[in-house]
Each structure stands twice: as structure tokens, then as C-alpha cells.
Amino acid sequence: MEHLRPTELADLPNEMLEEIFNFLEDPDDFLSVIGTCHRWNDIMAYKKTERLFAKVLPILQESNPFPLRTMLTARQINRKWKMGTDEQLELNPYGFQHQAYILEDTEQVTRLLTHANSLPQGANPFLGKYLGNISQDPGVYELFRQLIQQHGTPLKNILMGFTFNTFPHIELASILGGVPNVETLTILGYIQNLDAGGGADDHPLPPLPHLNSVGIIILGMPRENQEDTDDRFQRFVSYLLTAYGEQLSTFQCTKDMLTVDGIGELLPNITQPEFFIRRSTFNHNELQVLSHVGWRLHTLQISDFAIQLSPEFFVALNNFSETLEDLLIHVELEENFNADSLVIFPLLKKLELYINSELRSIPLGMKDKLMKLGGVAPNLEELDITLQNDTLCDVAWGMGMEVMSSLFKKLNWVKFHC
Structure with a gap:
């Protein structure tokens, strides 16, 4: 009786191999396939532009990043290009998103809120899952908080700059309650306008299990010809770090953070x-x-x-x-x-x-x-x-x-x- 040889992958017709290779989602896996042999490369050659886009785009971005309009156009080509573009937009929140999602006045917040309300429930209105607010307009705050509370779930990176407004703890707790998936939180503001509130006992901050990076960039810096004469900055840092310090690996701040009592214990796992x-x-x-x-x-x-x-x-x-x-x-x-x-x-x-x-x-x-x-x-x-x-x-x-x-x-x- 003739011995039957098991069917190997190389025995399959091109059409079946193409169907199998189409299941590969990771561009690295696709690159491995087309690099295996000439036959496999020829089978999938027509897919290279689409499937390797996510690997090529970061290389193109290194020396001369594309304008935001170009990136928005690229993400409309097909699903693979959309995924690759969105990944780059998310990795560089202070690049492309800075052009579109740093809100500075009431009109911008109103327009984005209107757009968000027009989308299907659960849709993400924030390109790259990033949102920033740097405003001198007191009217922006309530609209910004409304936007966050209604649509903030997809956000992973949020910058809040209320430089000319008060920033009490209850407001911070209220905003953070709308961004349960945030990973990076940056706060801008002058210490003179910081209302330290009653502390964590009165307004506990919500759990943010994904948060790993916090930046307090301007808080604690006195304005010109003024002296910082109280401990509001230290109390505010303690308030934040009591809630989130153990989970943080990155913390950006003025050197005044070193004056906070027990800073080593509040940030036990800091590495950067x-x-x-x-x-x-x-x-x-x-x-x-x-x-x-x-x-x-x-x-x-x-x-x-x-x-x-x-x-x-x-x-x-x-x-x-x-x-x-x-x-x-x-x-x-x-x-x-x-x-x-x-x-x-x-x-x-x-x-x-x-x-x-x-x-x-x-x-x-x-x-x-x-x-x-x-x-x-x-x-x-x-x-x-x-x-x-x-x-x-x-x-x-x-x-x-x-x-x-x-x-x-x-x-x-x-x-x-x-």
C-alpha cells in the first residue's frame, strides 16, 4: 500500500494561502510571511501598501511629521490605514492633536460638544483619545466639564489648564469622574488661583486604574513680584498623590514637590x-x-x-x-x-x-x-x-x-x- 504523505502548507494553492495570510492582523507577522519565500511574497505583494502602512508611517514621521490634514486624509483610505494613523496620533498627543484638540475658547468647546452629541452613543469624538484645555475664558469651564462628563470615557490623555480660574478639589474630582480610562493627566494653573478645598475627605478623587503619569506644570509658581507664602501647593500635591501616587511611574512637577511631606512614600514606584x-x-x-x-x-x-x-x-x-x-x-x-x-x-x-x-x-x-x-x-x-x-x-x-x-x-x- 502506497504511503500517504501529510499535506504541508507549501502544498496548498495560492488562493488558500492568501485566505490564511489575510487573517494576520499584526504587520510584523505579515512582514515575516512575505519574507519567507518568493512565492509567498508574490501572493501577498498587492497587499504590502495596506498591510505595512503601520510600520512605515512611524519611520516617515521621524524627520518630518505629516500635517494634521494629511493624517486625517490617510485614516480614511481603509481600515488598516486608519488603525496605523490613529496609533501615531495617540502616541504623539503633543504633536498632531495639539493642532486640533487644545481648546482655548467657548466657541471651540461648544463646537466640539455639538459634534460629540451628534455621534452615535459610545462613539469617540476625540482624535487619538486626547483632549486639552488651556483657557482664559471663565465660560469655558462648565462646557468643558459637560463635554468630559458626557463623552470622556475614551480619553487616555487629558491636559487641563485653568490658569486664570479657580481650581477647587470638587471640580477636579468631578472632571476626573468622567475619564475612567485616562492614563496621562497634566494640570496647568497658578498657585494663586488654587483653592485647596477641604481635602480628600470632603471630595475624594475617583479611582483611575489606568493612570500612570501625572504632570503639574505651573502650579506652585508665583507670579512676577509675588511670593508663595502658604502651603496650598503642597496640600494639592498630597491630595493627588494620596489617591494615585502608588500607581504612578512618571511624575512631572516643579522642584517644590520635594517639600511635600512623605513624598517618597506617596510615590513609591516612581521611575521617571x-x-x-x-x-x-x-x-x-x-x-x-x-x-x-x-x-x-x-x-x-x-x-x-x-x-x-x-x-x-x-x-x-x-x-x-x-x-x-x-x-x-x-x-x-x-x-x-x-x-x-x-x-x-x-x-x-x-x-x-x-x-x-x-x-x-x-x-x-x-x-x-x-x-x-x-x-x-x-x-x-x-x-x-x-x-x-x-x-x-x-x-x-x-x-x-x-x-x-x-x-x-x-x-x-x-x-x-x-
Whole structure:
């Protein structure tokens, strides 16, 4: 009796293989199929434009992002293009959506609310699941809250800027109740207009199980010629972090957050803090908090103000030497600058430095000191230096990026900006 050979995938006719491959949703799986052999590639060649769009679009966006109108047109081509476009829109909320979904006046909110009310129940009126409000118009607030409460369920990223309005806790609790799926929350506002309310006992915040990133960008910053004389900012941060601190991995705030009692316990799982420093560098008490807080940071970003790389500063950062991989800081470069101080971070993979200096002449050995920046850690892979001084730029360009890249084994990306 003749032995029957089992049917293999290669034995199937092209039509059946095409039907099977059409079930693949992930573009990576589709790419694997067309890369397997010439036959499979020929079968699915007519589908490449549609199926690989989600992989190609991010590459095209890197150097020159498409305008919002182009993105809106692309998402109407077919379902695959819509999914790929929406993914990019959602990943970049401060890019494309910033053009369309940052509300600034009553007319904009009214128009969006009218549009949302005209959609079928449960439809998402927010492109990319993002919404922001930066308004000087007191009439915007109630409309914005109505929009959120009625249609906010799909939102994953929300920015609220009531810079010129009061912002009591009961209003915050009311708004957040309408965004149960939010992942990133950003709040803008002056401390002078913050009503600390009665606290969490009077107006408890709703559970937000998906929230992992909070930013308080302007709160706590006094207006010009005014002093911050009370603890409203500290109470507000405590109020937020008591409700959500344990689930946060990212927290953006002014350095005043370090004055909040028990900040380490309120943010036990933080891995990516970003400090905005606009008035002065870290003081002694704030550095003491950094020195003893129990965070295991992977990324540390210190923005907006140039700090001095003092020994006390590095003592504080030494607390994160066993975990820190990415460091972005604005530094004040002086004649006693010593890049060797950064050697305390053996796991450092990415270093971004914004270097400011008042120096008008090139100090002795400055070229050698800048050259050391690329070798401060054995695992450094990316180095990005912005020099805000013509004298330093002359030094940097004289060094040559190719020479610097060749000196360090793992450094595969180095860039200077002048």
C-alpha cells in the first residue's frame, strides 16, 4: 500500500494561502510571511501598501511629521490605514492633536460638544483619545466639564489648564469622574488661583486604574513680584498623590514637590520624574530629600534652569546610581567643570546635556573635559549635547563627532546642537 504523505502548507494553492495570510492582523507577522519565500511574497505583494502602512508611517514621521490634514486624509483610505494613523496620533498627543484638540475658547468647546452629541452613543469624538484645555475664558469651564462628563470615557490623555480660574478639589474630582480610562493627566494653573478645598475627605478623587503619569506644570509658581507664602501647593500635591501616587511611574512637577511631606512614600514606584526649575537651583533641603528618598529611578530629567554640577548635587544623585539609565539635565558650565563626576552611573545608556555658560574665552583643557562626556559610563549608547554659548560651540565643532564616536565602544549616537 502506497504511503500517504501529510499535506504541508507549501502544498496548498495560492488562493488558500492568501485566505490564511489575510487573517494576520499584526504587520510584523505579515512582514515575516512575505519574507519567507518568493512565492509567498508574490501572493501577498498587492497587499504590502495596506498591510505595512503601520510600520512605515512611524519611520516617515521621524524627520518630518505629516500635517494634521494629511493624517486625517490617510485614516480614511481603509481600515488598516486608519488603525496605523490613529496609533501615531495617540502616541504623539503633543504633536498632531495639539493642532486640533487644545481648546482655548467657548466657541471651540461648544463646537466640539455639538459634534460629540451628534455621534452615535459610545462613539469617540476625540482624535487619538486626547483632549486639552488651556483657557482664559471663565465660560469655558462648565462646557468643558459637560463635554468630559458626557463623552470622556475614551480619553487616555487629558491636559487641563485653568490658569486664570479657580481650581477647587470638587471640580477636579468631578472632571476626573468622567475619564475612567485616562492614563496621562497634566494640570496647568497658578498657585494663586488654587483653592485647596477641604481635602480628600470632603471630595475624594475617583479611582483611575489606568493612570500612570501625572504632570503639574505651573502650579506652585508665583507670579512676577509675588511670593508663595502658604502651603496650598503642597496640600494639592498630597491630595493627588494620596489617591494615585502608588500607581504612578512618571511624575512631572516643579522642584517644590520635594517639600511635600512623605513624598517618597506617596510615590513609591516612581521611575521617571521630571523636575522643572525656573527660579533657582536645588537648595540644601531638597538635595537632602533626593539623597534619602527610596526611589529606583530609570530616568531623571531636570528642565528649564541650568544647575551647577556641585559635589552635593552628585551626592544626591548617587542615590540612583544602581538604576539610572537616562539622564537629561541643564547644567551651568564653569571652569571647574569635571565630566568625571558622571561616572557614578555605571548603567547610564543615554545622556542629554543642555550646557549654558557665561564664559567668554575657552578655559585651559576645556576640549579634553568635553571629550570625556562620551566616556563617563561604560554602557553609554546615546549622547546629545546642546551648547548655548558660541565659545563652547567652537570647541565642539573642532572636536569632530566622528572622532568622538570612535573613542567609545558602545556609543552609537552622538549629536551636538549649537
